[in-house]
Amino acid sequence: xxxxxxxxQIQVYMNYMxxxxxxxxxxxxxxxxxxxxxxNYVIKYCSDDRIIAREYELV
Numbered sequence: 001x002x003x004x005x006x007x008x009q010i011q012v013y014m015n016y017m018x019x020x021x022x023x024x025x026x027x028x029x030x031x032x033x034x035x036x037x038x039x040n041y042v043i044k045y046c047s048d049d050r051i052i053a054r055e056y057e058l059v
Contacts, residue, residue, distance in 0.1 A: 007033070011048050 014029040022029070031051040 007051065010051060014048070014050060 010031040010033070014031050017029045028050055031048075033051060033053045034056050035053050
């Protein structure tokens with residue numbers, strides 16, 4: 001389960017980029033959290049729909 005502090009940190013970076021670095025005609029920044037396993041915590045409790053969780057597998 002990702003640390004809620006890390007989710008908040010990602011939101012801060014995304015909001016900063018949207019406000020200070022992007023032009024008004026560009027789409028909003030998205031955040032991706034790469035998880036070792038499917039993470040319903042991020043999906044259920046993250047208030048920002050621009051942050052998505054993706055699972056990975058080491059082969």
